[in-house]
Amino acid sequence: MEITFSLDEIDKAAKQVLSAPIKSVVLFHAGMGVGKTTLIKAIVRQLGVKEMTSSPTFSLVNEYETESGDILYHFDLYRLNTEEEAYDMGIDEYFYSGNLCLIEWPEKTPNLIPLDHTSITLKELPDGRRQLVLN
Template sequence: MEITFSLEEIDATAKQLLAADLKQIVVFHASMGAGKTTLIKAIARQMGVKDITSSPTFSLVNEYETAGGKPLFHFDLYRLNTEEEAYDMGIDEYFYSGNMCLIEWPEKTPNLIPLDHSSISIKQLADGRRHVTLK
């Protein structure tokens, strides 16, 4: 699935991505500032998260509650230096919890990401819109 959207269309894009039957583990690939966190916030809103969402850059993971009462985990692995750091924080317990995990910078832990996952790539276009590819 491929979608090109403006910031005003981000909630509709998030809704389309969720309707595409995302796996429980979703990795986000994009350059710095391309909109990973912004898209994850929109996905959280579409899942009924009422809490204020923010990038977990310093905490590595934020937990939100969806409208259905289930946890939603948002990871930002940018600050990790080794996969061992992720393993020490119990990342595998999150991944195999049965709850959705949205992961920024998954390339920091390539050997820990479950094989059964969805992958979203985001590219910023010259006109300010974003192009998203879901695999």
Template sequence: MEITFSLEEIDGAAQKLLDANIKNIILFHGSMGAGKTTFIKALARRLGVKDMTGSPTFSLVNEYETEDGKTLYHFDLYRLNSEEEAYDMGIDEYFYSGNLCLIEWPEKTPNLIPLDHTAVSLKELPDGRRQLTVN
């Protein structure tokens, strides 16, 4: 699946992803500034999260409650120094909790990512819109 969208269309693009056959573990690939955090915020809005803050850059993971009482975890692994550091924080427990896990910079923990996941790539187009590809 491929979706091209502008910032004004981001909520609709997020809903299209949620309507697709996606897994509970969603990996977000893209360069710095591609819009990973912004897209994850749109996903959270579509799920009814009311108190979404920014990216969990310093805490590595933020936990949110969706409108229907489910838990959503948002990971930003950019500042992670090693897979061991992620393992020590109990990242595998989050991944196998059955809750939705949205993961930025998953390439920092390639050996810890569950095989059963959805991979999303985001890139900025020359006109400023974003192209989202689901693998």
């Protein structure tokens, strides 16, 4: 699936992502400042999370409860120095919990990512819109 959207259309894009057959582990690939966190916030909103969402840059993971009572995890692995740090925090338990895991900077833990996952790649286009490719 490929979607092109402006930031004003991000909630619509999030709905489209959630309507696609996605796995419980979703990887977000993009450069710094392209909109990974913004898209994840929109996805979390679409799932009915009422609490304030933010990037887990310093905590590495935020846990949210959806409107239907499901738990989801938002990871920002940017600050990791080694895969061992992720393993020590129990990241594999999150990944194999069956709960939705939305992961920014998954390239920091390539050997820990489950084989069964969905990838989203975001690019900023010259006109400021974003191109999303879901695999």
